Amino acid sequence: MQIIKTPYVNHAESVPHSALSTRRNDGQAANATKKTETATVSISSAGRNAEDKWQEIADKYDMTNISANEIMGMAEELYDNKLISSSQMLDMYTLPSIDFNPDEKINYVAHVTKELESLKSHNDGSIQMKNAIEAKSRVFDIVKRIG
Numbered sequence: 562m563q564i565i566k567t568p569y570v571n572h573a574e575s576v577p578h579s580a581l582s583t584r585r586n587d588g589q590a591a592n593a594t595k596k597t598e599t600a601t602v603s604i605s606s607a608g609r610n611a612e613d614k615w616q617e618i619a620d621k622y623d624m625t626n627i628s629a630n631e632i633m634g635m636a637e638e639l640y641d642n643k644l645i646s647s648s649q650m651l652d653m654y655t656l657p658s659i660d661f662n663p664d665e666k667i668n669y670v671a672h673v674t675k676e677l678e679s680l681k682s683h684n685d686g687s688i689q690m691k692n693a694i695e696a697k698s699r700v701f702d703i704v705k706r707i708g
Contacts, residue, residue: 614642619707624670629663652696673704
């Protein structure tokens with residue numbers, strides 16, 4: 562599986578600057594110089610290490626054939642490596658049903674996608690529903706990133 566993006570990139574934006582000079586004789590402004598800066602991108606060693614760790618963890622798991630126990634292990638591994646927050650880890654712990662066998666393999670990508678679509682289609686505008694959609698969206702983003 563291939564990790565496709567990282568939140569650990571530091572960058573500087575490129576912003577064109579122009580300086581105006583004023584002609585004293587007629588009071589009109591004219592462009593005197595135009596200076597353009599180029600963008601630079603640097604990835605810190607911590608960012609590279611985090612990206613490598615994401616990839617290492619992603620290579621261990623098949624998100625289309627994974628058990629709830631494996632999902633919990635993966636979530637703990639992501640959390641222990643400071644790649645996700647504790648709330649994101651807990652959001653991933655939600656089992657499909659109360660009587661679900663935690664060793665049964667499921668397509669977790671399809672499962673999370675279906676849950677998110679269901680929440681959105683039943684959105685009543687309440688704060689509870691908004692929070693549930695946000696939590697499931699965070700899980701969906703992690704699942705997409707892992708693959």
